[in-house]
Amino acid sequence: MQSSIRLKNSGGATGRRMKPNCNSDETQTIAVVGASARAAAFSLLRAGYKVVAADLFADVDLAGHCPVTRITDYPQGFVPWLAETVCDSWLYTGALENYPTLVDELATLRRLEGNSGEGLRRVRDPLDLQSVLHQAGFLFPQTITADDGLLRKGSWLGKTYQGSSGCGVGTSGKAPYYQQFVSGIPLSAVFQGCALQGVTRQLVGETCAGAAPFQYCGTISPWPISHEAQHYLQRLGTLLSEEYHLVGYYGVDLIAHEGQLWIIEINPRYTAAVEIVQQACEDVGSCFGKMILYAESPLTVEASMRDQCLSKSGCYSWPTMADIPAAGSQIAEGQPILTIFAKGESPVDVHLELQKKAEELRLQIHAGAISC
Template sequence: MGKRIGLIGASCRAMAASLVRGGFSVVAADMFADYDLGQIGEVRALRNYPWSARRWLRDTDVDAWCYTGGLENYPRLIERMAREKRLLGNSPETLRMVRDPFWLAGLAKRHGFEFPETHRIHDPAYNPIDPQPSDQWLLKPYRSAGGLNIERVSTLPKSAHRFYLQRKLSGVPMSAVVLSTMQGCQIVGVNRLHIGPQYGAPLPYLFAGAVSLCVPETNSLEPIVNAIHEEAGMIGLWGIDFLQTDRPTLLEVNPRWTATTALHERMRENPLMPRHVQACLQDEVKLSPRFAYWSSGVRIVYASKRLEFTDRMLRGIHAAFSLTEESYLTNQKIGDIPIPGTTIDVGSPVCTLYVDAKSEALAEEALRVNQELLEEIIYSEGSSSGDC
């Protein structure tokens, strides 16, 4: 197989950088088509995401293609696209299983691990708002990513096929990154998630970032990961979200490169996406052990007011975060930088920050400091009114 890979998703930049580090060239169809993605590969904005993806793939010269965030919710579209060019990722059949909360509930029952109580909308055996709305239940869309549009139950939607009900549980929100190969699967790393307005996200369950655990305990996760790997036929890089209490409770499977995968690449000399490609080609894969014990952090900075991203902001980011041609690929401090002239609405993502530190607490503090630095650049007087 050649080395020209097509990427499709809401944000392809981190995945693209990993491939380029591994000697591949990339062509990306991206919802945002950010400035720094254009520095490492060819990029086109998909205006009618995801429906325009199939035509883009058909018309683009690539040897194979991968999907990332959001596209996993459209297995029928992926099935049609896989007929156009070789897919490097989990199959539509696998997606239909792991994106179905009721299949996951059955998996948990068969293998003896925890999964929240889950119901269909208008289930005659259960009504969560009788006699009154309960804060113990969440309304969750079948098609979602990053916690988007999850909310507490207040009324039941009329479009029952779009949502389901899940019991709200307490615990620390966590995630894990996994690599599945034909030989088995390995947990690459574990993260503590940053969710909701406490970390600057505009919605209560929206992903705002994470820090990786320096020395994660993975024994309790392995039965869950192994069950998903074996029964769903997982391949390549993927992740799970879970709640940690005395034992982990599985919440969701993300069957592709996740927003926290880049944190674990920062801990390794070799990039992870080439391992994903090898796994999908059924080659033997050797994942290098972690060579340092530290924590890496990621933070999505959402706009607190409407702004236009300007050349002056871009210059400020270059200076403050030491952007160079090499830094776009290796241990980047900031990513997903908009193209000057882009209008960013309230609650929309502006940039993604990355840090490395000796502990999770120090990583969280570094993210806070860097967020303040970025916000000073983008919200300083006159900076949102145009360039000078």
């Protein structure tokens, strides 16, 4: 599988070696908006685009490579920001797929490189998705809207479909939807349009990262799958492209259970897994991964922590650490602190290295003696 990507009107996303359209001598400027813009922005920068960004964090490593604005009125604050921003087009990251009306409003301001609100409404409707997938012969857990005490039985999950990275998923409390729980290995398939780009192992709820149950905390790629599974996913990409008109990069959350792939959810935009798939496509034979560290207790970022992390972060072509918060940032319990990266010969090697780095760094951060 290759990942040679370029932006196209209403359809491109970012990629391993995205090439700017060469209709003029000037490099295009792409605006990136979302909860976190860093990964997509770095992908675009590697491809030679100019980038401007707006997100919830305005992390210092991103600010060192492109203009970035911290949005406090999320997500409505993206409207005046994009209206005032000079750019050729824009794309979004998580969790703007949950705001289709806002996406359409932003698309009236600048050309959208991604999926419009119409497609988002359908593909993010689990009942619509369930019907389409079942009719096509794909595995999708039974999903309903009635509670009937299902959560107390322990085999169902409540899902809001209003968050990202596992937010809004749980085993207690009321929710708009309830999905039958499928045990197994969490994976993700990354597509561009109908084309499968790569398969990743998703890291979820890892204690060394300080992650909550069901909370996404990292990615490892490539993940080996059978030829049969690859054909299954390629057929899925064709279905999603034709039925929902999905374009650009998007992700599909999967569970590998007893030799079968269950489709859990569609994330119709640039996902956190994309940058790792890009690296795996670029350096064939190696394995890459990242892990997000979450705060176990409230944390104030000191200038010394910022400086130490930034000095060790590397460059955007392949960082060793990223999403570094600014000095003075107040990070609440359960919120992301930063992201670490690793490279190895196998998924097991990368996973062990990420766990080792996470344990060491987490202890140093919370002891106030960080040494990156």
